[in-house]
Amino acid sequence: MRLLLRAVLSVALACVPVAAAPQTAPVPAAGLPPSQVAPPRTGQASPPVVSAPADGESAPRAKPQGIYATIDVNWPEMAIRRLGQLIPHQRREAIAAAVANASRLSPPALYALANAVALDDANMPDAVFWFHVARIRAVYDALRCKDETARPVVTEFGKRLNPDAARYQRQNRQHTLQIAELAIKWDQQNPRNYDQRWINLYGKVARTSAGTDPAELTVPESEWPAILQRVHETHLKSVREFAAQK
Numbered sequence: 001m002r003l004l005l006r007a008v009l010s011v012a013l014a015c016v017p018v019a020a021a022p023q024t025a026p027v028p029a030a031g032l033p034p035s036q037v038a039p040p041r042t043g044q045a046s047p048p049v050v051s052a053p054a055d056g057e058s059a060p061r062a063k064p065q066g067i068y069a070t071i072d073v074n075w076p077e078m079a080i081r082r083l084g085q086l087i088p089h090q091r092r093e094a095i096a097a098a099v100a101n102a103s104r105l106s107p108p109a110l111y112a113l114a115n116a117v118a119l120d121d122a123n124m125p126d127a128v129f130w131f132h133v134a135r136i137r138a139v140y141d142a143l144r145c146k147d148e149t150a151r152p153v154v155t156e157f158g159k160r161l162n163p164d165a166a167r168y169q170r171q172n173r174q175h176t177l178q179i180a181e182l183a184i185k186w187d188q189q190n191p192r193n194y195d196q197r198w199i200n201l202y203g204k205v206a207r208t209s210a211g212t213d214p215a216e217l218t219v220p221e222s223e224w225p226a227i228l229q230r231v232h233e234t235h236l237k238s239v240r241e242f243a244a245q246k
Contacts, residue, residue, distance in 0.1 A: 064201060066211020072195040076109035083109070083116040091116055102133075106194040107141060110134030111157050118162035125179060127165045132183035136235055141196045143227045144218050150203030169242075177243040184232050 064071065079101075082094035098105060098113045105113065111134045118127035135158060142151040169176045200206050200217050209216065219227075 064206055064211065066209070067214045067217065068200065068206050068209065068211040071197045071201060073106065073198050073201070075104055076106040076194060076198070079105055079109045080112045083112040088119075091119065102130075103190045103193045106196075106198045107134045107138035107154075108157065108198065110137065111160065114165065115160070115162045118165040121164075124165060124168045125175065127162065128169060128176060129179050129183055129186075131161055131165060132180050132235075132239075133186055136183060136187050136231060137192065138199070139235070140228055140231045141199045143231065144196060144224060145199045145203070146216060146219055147200055147203035147205040149205065150199050150201075153199065153202040173243040173245065177239050180236060180239040184236060187232070 079094070079098050083091065083098060085091040085094055095113065095116050098109065098116075102110070102113070110130055114127045114129075114131035114134055117123050117130060135154070138154045138157060142154050145151065197217055205216065
C-alpha cells in the first residue's frame, strides 16, 4: 500500500499550484499576511475557466451504467457552469455561492472556483488557496478510487491552473507555503459533502462495466484515514520544496 501511495502521489502532485480562502465569505484563510510581491499584469485577458480535461483527453463517461449511474455530480456541475460566467458581477455572485457551499463542491468544481477567483487580481491568494484545496481533495479521491486509469485526470486538472495564479506562486513562494498550510487545515476541518466517486467516471472501468458490483469503485473505508494522512504530508512536503527553490 505504501508503494502504491508513493507512486500515485508522485504523479498527482507533479504540478505545484495552490489556492487561498476567498474574501467573499469568511473562511479560515482570514488573517493571511499580505504578500510582498504582486504579479505583473500583461494587459491580456485571462483564459476562461476550464473545469474538465480538454477534448481528446480523459473525460467523464456520458451515460454511466449501474452503480456508476448513482454517482451524484449534479450540484458541482451546476456550480461549474455558474463559475464560468464571463460577466464579472454574475461570476462574483457564483463565487460567493460556491464559497458558502465549498464543502459540497467536488474537486472539479473547486478547480473551477480557483480559476474563477483568479480572474480578479485582488483575490489571487484566494485563487491559490482554493486550488490547493482542490488538489488535496482530488488526490485523496484518486487514491480511494480502485480504477487506476482514472487517477491521471488529477494531473490534467492541475495543468489548467490560471497562469496568473501559477505566476503568483512562483513570485511568492513563502506565502504559497502559508496558503498550503491553511488549505490542509481547511480540508481537515470541513466535511466532504460531495460524492467522492466522481473520479470513477474518468476511468476505463466506468466505460466498460455494467456497474453491478459496488465494491469495484472504492478501496475499503478502513484504509481512508491512512491515505488522507499521507496526502496531507506529501502535499505539504512538495510545497515546502517548492518554497525553498530560488
